[in-house]
Amino acid sequence: MNAIIQLKDVTKRFPGVVANDHISFEVEKGTIHTLAGENGAGKSTLMNIIYGLYRPDEGEIRIEGKPVQFSSSKDSIAHRIGMVHQHFMLIPKLTVAENIVVGQEPGSALKVDRKGAEERIRALSEKYGLKIDPARKVADLSVTEQQRVEILKILYREAEILIFDEPTAVLTPQEIDEFCEILLGLKAAGKTILFISHKMAEVMRISDRITVIRLGKVVGTVEKDKTTAEELTRMMVGRDVSLARRDRRQFENQPNLLELRDVSYSVNGVRKLDHINLQLRAGEVLGVAGVDGNGQEELVRAIYGDIRPDEGQVIFKGNDVSRTGIRARKESGLGLVPEDRHRDGLVLEYSVADNLVLGMHNHKEFAKGGAWLDFKKIHENAETMKEDFDIRCANVDVAAGTLSGGNQQKIIIAREASRDPDVFVAVQPTRGLDIGAMEFVQKTLLEQRDKGKGVLLLSLELDEILSVSDRIAVIFKGRIVDVVDATSVNRQQLGLMMLGSNAAREEQGGVQIGN
């Protein structure tokens, strides 16, 4: 036993919540130690404490046996601790090398040795197989490349302890595989890794030991070899969770709530939507599966009215709405959970209560005479939503930006559901959410369906599509290549169809509905 980090009774309180409640565990040198827990369980807070960005209210941290007290990240860097934050700490305008060295620039104060920096980074990048050109601008890099720049940043600072705060949240499944290899490589090079995640597949794949925290407390620390994904999930959520296939609904002769007729749309001569025909019926979940960037974004925008299709019509409850605006469509019964919850779903600076009435602020119930906001009602509404949708926040007046991702998503879902829409469009509604929140979101979608609404679910996660949908439409290069019954396909077949394979379609031979 050679503990490089020892935490003893570390406690951190924020107004209204105890984010970390007497956290104690040890991390062994040269291992990958995972910290698992739901969104808002206190994982990030704890990591920020270890990295010196927050100061604990109580408790002790020992690094290599010596008690430490950090007052800024400067101190933790000096103790060879590095952290890759969930939201990248990069400056797009600057080069990779500049991003990496800032704060510890080689050369003199008057002249930063940019050439020397690039050489050192190139060497580091080769040593750990990160394949990054230090002379490029960060703005030109992909998400995975940016993440590697973050890793290089801490390797450059000669970190021995590497903290990763939910690094896989922004990655696609293939990228996650690559990322896991990088972590295993770093471990082989003798680094100690503290890895935060709530995705069981990758946790079980690379961890040596796992500490689970829930509601700010340690539930337990287990050896990977002596546990299972199910057990970990139970520890994390506090009960059994199942994301298995749901009951299907029988639907016959249900009216079409939403229909796309021959919708086409091009950007700069590139066909984004190519004669899309799609029907969403009352009381069903229609999943749209596809590899990212095959027209999903445009499809959703055409439905809620952000773009006008070049050809074709969008029929909503029997009316052609192709030419109506977003507001009119939403008022007539369209609910939308957008893909980017920060950009399109919330105003992060506004309170939870205000976010819960966005877009309904001029409705009778919240605005007297359509003009004077009724703060009492807005507040009452928020309190009800907070209970019903289990939105975890100190109170409804805190800024939405201070909540965890899962709770932010619950705000959007609560708001859209409270409009009681006939058609509920959800785009990647569970992205970045932990398993408990994911279950909640999926359950809410199914509730909408059971109320006889139509739910359109766009997701990149095949498992989600398969477990929630009644029918699945496959989109490929802007075309709907097929619409199938969800029970008639398995993961592999669906995967192949998403790549445009005709063979797969013939092979699955399932019931074809529509089109």
Add this chain to the structure above:
Amino acid sequence: MLNAISYLLSATLRMGTPIAYTALGGMTSERSGVNNIGLEGIMTAAAFGAAVGSYLFQNAWMGVVFAILIGIAISAVHSLVCITWGGTQAVSSMALVLLSTGISGVGLKALFGRQGNSPEVPSLPTTTPLEGIPVIGEFLSQQSPFVYLLLLCLLITWFLFRHTRLGLRLITVGENPKAAETAGLNVHRLRYFGVIYSGILGGLGGAMLSIGSMNMFQEGMVAGRGYLALGAVTMGRWNTWGVFGSAMFFGFFSALQLYLQSIQVPVPTEFIQMIPYVATVIVLALSAGKSNAGIAAGGKPYTKFVQQR
């Protein structure tokens, strides 16, 4: 013809230099993440301070020192409000503009017992040591030392952002203060530097007006040049040479306007006086939307991690 060119060049330098000083300072402040709309105020107070310093010591260089000190003092207040206390930058800036205008007016009355303008003070209109240079010596010596000092400041500013450690760190705190903090930098201290640098250069810009191109302080003599400097920062896309070029562009059209008036072209003066502004609008309109430059975290106060939530 040669006369015209020499006149235009000389006037361009005279009109452009105060704007260029202030714009280079403003650029530095903005790149560190703090907008300083109050440059106009710094120029006003510094122009007044330069006259006072020059008058008290009967030495124009002491006027320059006074102007710099006043620039530092005003920008320090702006820093305290905007950086340490996280106040709204536009409000603090405007308050400083009003304060500076008021102080210089009251100061005129209190120190000189006059209204409108100060008495004549020693000034720096020419650079006589350059007379000896063949051919262009005469032209060079006719320019104020402020022009040469500006070239020095231009090089320093360019070098700061191009090569130095400080420059890289200033850019980092301006673009992503959180990243800067996690890299172990002191965001607030760096921003203080950026704002105070703008105070020093704004001070020089103001001093040029009262004791460079004139020999007294007049109320209202800044006449919006602080705002033109802000325009130059945007038009120059936060790039040292671009900002300098834009400032001189404003200078050139002001010079052109003066020249056309002096040769009495048969066009109403009002139209001629419009030239610099019309040119500005045209160029800004043509260059708009070409780049998405700008400072990512500009204008937003930064609360340190430890104090957040």
